[in-house]
Amino acid sequence: MPRVFITGLGFVTSIGNDAATVSRNLRELRHGFELYPPFQKPDIPVKVVGTIKEFTTDSTDPEDWTFPARYKIKRELLRSMAPNGLFAHCALLQAIEDAKLGEADISNPDTGLYAASGGSPYLTHYHHERLVKHGVMRCSPLGIVASIVGTLNFNLVAAFKILGASCGFSSACASSAHALGFAFDELSLGRQKRMFVVGAEDGNVDAILPFAGMRTLSPQADPNLASRPFDAARDGFVGTGGATVLVLETEEEVARRGVTPYAEFLGWGQASDGYNVAISHPEGSGSAAAMTQALRAARVEAGQIDYVNAHATSTLIGDISEAKALRAVFPAAAQKPYVSSTKALTGHGLSLAGAMESAFCALAMREGFIPGNAHLKQLEPQCAGINVPTETINTAPTYVMKNSSGFGGANVALVFKRVG
Template identity: 55%
Template sequence: MSFPGATSGRRVVVTGLGFITPIGTDRASVSAHLREGRHGLEPIAFWGNHEIPIKVAGTVKGFTVDSIHWRDWQWPSQFEIPRETLRGLAPHGVYAFCAVSQALAHAGLSTDQIAGDAGTGLYCASAGSAMMLHQNLALMHAANGLRGNPLGVVSSIAGTLNFNLAAHFRIRGAACGFASACASSSHALGYACDALRLGRLDRAIVVGAEDLNGETLVPFSAMRALSPQADPRAASRPFDAARDGFVGAGGAVAMIVETAEAADARGARPLAEIAGWGEAADGYSVATSHPEGVGLQLAMRRALAEADVAPEAVDWVCAHATSTPVGDKAEALALRALFGTRSGRPLVSSTKALTGHPLSLAGVMEAAFCVLGIDEGFVPGNPHLVVPDIACEGLELPRASVATAPRVVLNNSSGFGGSNVCHVLRAAG
């Protein structure tokens, strides 16, 4: 076990991934969807109301967690969730539990190895469960405050993942949650990496998760942030001139990050290295990005500086681009400002064309996609892009995936309030 202040600047590597996503619930299926440009969006009608202007969503196949009663929930048989743990979970907690279990197995770590280990931390991101909160408060009001769900708080508020997962896996090193909207899990990953580099921890589990239900997504419709399109290819089309909003999604992704020394000591194979990260704020609007992406540009520059990487060394940018008119344009302008008009600019793509936008899960999910691209030698394309927005002029936006191994990748995230995060990932060798 390393102690605070004992060392600094240690390398951080990724040794395990867990996927519960709209494009697959294991590494092989996720990789195949990314390579082939196959989306995981399906028709949906929340509460059976077809008049709600949300026609498609990024659904999680093989899971049934629509009920407010945990006894009704179902999930793939390879995952075992104890009853005492299940009772305190939200729907996205089920996704998260399965993603963490999968990531630990992928990393070659048993639950006994991390239980009670002061060198292992847990960093989580979710918005909580609006559905569970609504139902628990309705129960309380119906009883005039005299009755309520004893696990209503821990199953519904924003800390539900860290509460439940830390208790189940007996995490001792650290357990905390992040709530910066769509940048949340990128913040979780960044601060986990800091803890490892500073010698506070030897490894960390980073997980982001979101419910997929009407309580989570329909409020975004009132903001006019969601696409009303019924055709998935027209609904989620980042950077396209005709884009008209994002497509909501649910799921969970978990990542095991370790110091290179800890991974080497147990013979684990690094999949990629997280070389640095940066964050910055727009200071502009409560809900929309700065029109020129000033905060995101600063976050990217800070990430590159921490990683000691020049912009011309970047091979691929995994863009945050959600398919909203304002957000995609702001990111495109930030990328143009950073990379200029030189030849050999990095490839730029947004995997949200395939997954939809899973809110606070997006950052760690796309960081995991970056790891797949680095480890397996490919860059996902922009399969729903037809006519790029004029703001994208000069950006390299491949329609199909490219069979090239990116050595240096930027992963961008942006959230409400102008919260921007960028991670630099590179080949572990």
């Protein structure tokens, strides 16, 4: 079966909008949190967001949006985008440049695109309200494709003339990890030679605030205290948006083009909790099963994993559940990999999280470091027994696992290997 490699990355995130900035902030443990102006009201219990800098997408009219001048996007493309679509378009342009792809590499039957987002609640609300108030014929003809789940793949496949496999994934916070896993399958089964994998979210009021109703967002007003995965004092996650794109290619394409990959994608696994619509299984059984499946598929022993980029969002139940799963999969002292959650720096990107954090792993493998778990002062007692560094480790991990989990108990684990 063809081997699969990561050959390009693109970022629009709360900790940077290019690989160099993201890598530096990961290494230096610099977060991207700010007091979010729309949340500074007495009746809103959350205050902090992982904000996207250099982009302004508050208006319902894309022509009012602002973004870095280096991106040239035609007006007719912007008209059918949500904010997450703009972020994704820019991240995809970055990834194409990073992977050194030409037009013929992008638009051909052997190149596909998988994407994940929760759609745009912001634009869904706007267009529905307009329909009710002004009538159906006063609605934008592009309102549906700009707002519903699938808006990313609709827009990107059309804009970049993708001819291969395309699909949108919707498994909540496991979505873009699922997209990566199934893109791996497309390549390893010989159906495609190259896949773009995209995760993106709006990261605005409509995308984030509903989670306050679930009591899952941190109420902290201090950005340095708001996201504390595995910490005994954690009190919820911080929302964020943005986009990340990974380019996956077969070994044959890597050799043909003469490019140096970030990492090899060895395999993946998935499993379900079968427990609760919104809460992780208290023993982490589904997460442990996904990790075990991933190790088996990748043909890697638990003791070979050097680093696990945890899903840990900084919620009371979820972090403990994942810690129990990690203890079950890595029970021996000699098997304990470093574990950290980079959500302490970025916040939780929802559907974006799996892709964004997998790309962080690729950067860490190439550049030789393991990001520490920021803002951790006192380890949650029920998370004892996992190896959580509070400072960055300046050692290149060889084998890395990325965990993701979503509503309904959907769990995904991905395994990567350093190249060289």
